[in-house]
Amino acid sequence: MSVAIENFVKAIYKNNSNDVKNTKPGNIAKLLGISNAAATDMAKNLANKNLLNYEKYKALELTKAGEKLALNVIRKHRLWEAFLHKTFDMSLHEIHREAEFLEHETSNFLANKISTYLGNPKFDPHGDPIPNANGEITTIDTSISLSNTKEGKNYTISRLMSDDKEFFDFCGLNGLKYGNTVLVTKQFSKNKMTQISINNNTILLNEDFTNIIYVNEIK
Amino acid sequence: MSVAIENFVKAIYKNNSNDVKNTKPGNIAKLLGISNAAATDMAKNLANKNLLNYEKYKALELTKAGEKLALNVIRKHRLWEAFLHKTFDMSLHEIHREAEFLEHETSNFLANKISTYLGNPKFDPHGDPIPNANGEITTIDTSISLSNTKEGKNYTISRLMSDDKEFFDFCGLNGLKYGNTVLVTKQFSKNKMTQISINNNTILLNEDFTNIIYVNEIK
DNA sequence: AAAAATATTTAAGTAAGCTTAAAAAAATAT
DNA sequence: ATATTTTTTTAAGCTTACTTAAATATTTTT
Structure with missing residues (x-):
């Protein structure tokens, strides 16, 4: 499958795991930076290839084959990241x-070599789950966003859901890394800000960041 | 630059390092498995981009920029192989x-990371030289093909010039590996065959193979 | 429920990278 | 030196993955 096709099914798959699902062509177009018309064209094309179900004006739905393709691409992406x-x-x-x-x-052959070399990890360095060679993925995610945490409790960072360089630079500088521990010292609910303590530093995060940092409570 | 363009300049560059140079469009077409017409089209296209000089019915000649692009692709190829x-x-x-x-x-950034990690090797596992980040490549090659070796002398294998699976399978099975030592026990010049001793095994190679195995005499 | 705004689809067109078939030039053989 | 063969180029056409503009359907607002 071409790069364009792989990116298209990947965008649909990823969009489906968001809170706000909108897999109509226009939204996929926005995610990929192409025109609505191009997305409609592609949707018809992929329906012909049995990768998705397309009905005029309806949301796009991946078929089993489409989902498998998306998961295979995501697997390779996350294995390379790790x-x-x-x-x-x-x-x-x-x-x-x-x-x-x-x-x-990347061939499946090489992807499997990388996976074996790494000890078949289930998560990449962002905390995103890595699908296995059969396209099975860990979807049960009990973690919550930092926005929803409670004052005085300790949490481990389980996922950094972003593609943004500035965010990652910030995380890198402040020890916000997959697996690290943070203490929530204050929730400013009116201003939608969260104060945390990490590595003996106190930092104040606004909603933009606390919404994409996922954590698990340490009990 | 696109994959097609990178492969095109690479094919010209590699062809120029062959014994029999023929960089007219038809020969490049054959190497790439495309039609002559497509190669002529591409040649005009690349001439516009200043990657090569094109004159009707003449051999194609890479410009400095074209050669640099080819060497950069070859660098990445050989770094990945290593x-x-x-x-x-x-x-x-x-x-x-x-x-x-x-x-x-592969970005230049990652290519440099790989190179550093490997200790900036000058040769890949086939014995092919790896261009450095400035596009400089070791071209002085004092090695000779096994066909031109002398009976009773010892040689180290310096290069396996092939893309063929069967050849590499054969090499793997018989210890014919970059850096290993062979003793030439007999040259059957009439039948164009060479008998060698390696790892206490005696093997007889025909011209197809001895022409693409390069060695250096141990003095 | 109708009007206004938004989203989707269709239509027409473009560029890259190919194809085959025919025409033209160059290389080779006699 | 000419005829034959081979190679190169031109011409026309195809597919993929886009574009913009216009038409149409859906959704939202009032």
Whole structure:
């Protein structure tokens, strides 16, 4: 399958795991930076290839085959991220940028080699789950966003849901890393801000960031 | 630059390092498995982009920019080969197949990371020289093909010039590997065959193979 | 429920990278 | 030196993945 097709099914799949699902062509177009017309064209094309179900004016729905393709691309993306992070000590932003291209040009054979080499990890350095070779993925996610945490409790960081360089730079500088521990010291609910303590530093985060940082309570 | 363009300049560059140089569009077309017409089209296109000089019915000549692009792609290809061979213990054929795709989707940033990680090697596992980040390549090659060796002398294998799976499988089975030592026990010049001794085994090679195995005499 | 705003689809067109078939030039053989 | 063969180029056409503009359907607002 072409890069365009792989990115299209990937965008639909990822959109479906968002809170606000909108898999109509226009929204996928916005995510991919192409015109609505191009997305409609592509949707018809992929329906012909049995990768999705297309009905005029309706939301796009991946078929089993379409979902499998999307998961295979996501698997390669996240394996590359884990591998590059470990091997070359590249930042969360750098590994994402590189994996965005490598994911389309990696054989299943090599993906399996990478996975074995890493000990078949279930999560990448952002905390995102890595689908296995059969397209099975860990979807049960009991973690909550930092916005919904309680004052005085300790949490471990389980997921950094972003593609943004500035966010990752900020995280890198402040020790906000997959697996690390934070203490929520104050919730400013009116101003939608959260104060946390990490590595003996106190930092104040606004909603933009607390919404995409996921954590698990330490009991 | 697109994959098609990168492969085109790479094919011209590689053809120029062959014994029999023929960089007219038809020959490049044959190497790439495309039609002559497509190669002529592409040649005009690349001339517009200042990657090569094109004159009707004449051989194609890479410009400095074209050569630099070709060397950059070859650098990435050979770095990936070296890396995959070392890290995942993949065969010479497997690394070539994988690198053929990865070479086009690797940033200079990552290529440099790989190079540093490997200790900036000058040769890949086939013995082919790896261009450095400035596009400089070791071209002085004092090695000779096994066909031109002398009976009773010892040689180290310096290069396996092929893309062929069967050849690499044969090499793998018989210890014919970059850096290994062979003793030439007999040259059957009439039948164009060479008998060698390696790892206490005696094997007889025909011209097809001895022409693409390059060695250096041990004095 | 109708009007206004928004989203989707259709239509027409473009560029890249190919194809085949025919025409033209160059290389080779006699 | 000419005829034959081979190679290169031109011409016309195809597919993929886009674009913009216009038409049409849906959704939201009032």
